[in-house]
Amino acid sequence: MYPQAAxxxxxxxxxxxxxxSGTVIRYCSEGCESIAATxxxxxxxxxxxxxxxxxxxxxxxxxxxxxxAAGPHMFxxxxxxxxxxxxxxxxxxxxxxNVARSSAKNGFLVLARVTPKx
Numbered sequence: 001m002y003p004q005a006a007x008x009x010x011x012x013x014x015x016x017x018x019x020x021s022g023t024v025i026r027y028c029s030e031g032c033e034s035i036a037a038t039x040x041x042x043x044x045x046x047x048x049x050x051x052x053x054x055x056x057x058x059x060x061x062x063x064x065x066x067x068x069a070a071g072p073h074m075f076x077x078x079x080x081x082x083x084x085x086x087x088x089x090x091x092x093x094x095x096x097x098n099v100a101r102s103s104a105k106n107g108f109l110v111l112a113r114v115t116p117k118x
Contacts, residue, residue: 012037012051013089018110020068022047022061047112052082052091060091067095068108081117088117 014029014037027042045051048061063078078093092113 012042013114013116014042016042016047016051016112016114018047018064018112020108022049022064024051024112052112052114060093064093064095064110068110090115090117 012027012029014027016024016028017026019025024042024045024047027037027039029037029039042051048064060078060080063076067076074097076093076095078095080091082089082091090113092115094109094111094113096109
């Protein structure tokens with residue numbers, strides 16, 4: 001079962017780094033075979049509301065918020081699949097605590113990866 005996201009036009013394929021509010025602070029579309037959004041159209045947008053709007057009941061944003069608010073793990077991987085205009089996509093969140101290299105400077109790193117699913 002694939003939950004429906006809002007619209008295909010709002011999907012940016014690639015790898016993104018998110019801050020604690022879910023805002024995209026870095027975006028790389030390199031390696032994406034599909035048409036990817038521009039950096040300017042993705043950076044500064046909220047991942048859950050504007051980049052990949054998942055709607056209520058999916059749980060992706062809830063799990064992200066729980067991790068940010070001191071979730072129980074040092075590392076967590078969350079994966080969801082959606083169907084947009086007949087195309088399946090995969091959304092992966094990789095969350096890690098105490099990462100000194102994170103540009104977020106708040107002790108964690110969140111990477112979001114959005115890819116087409118064959």
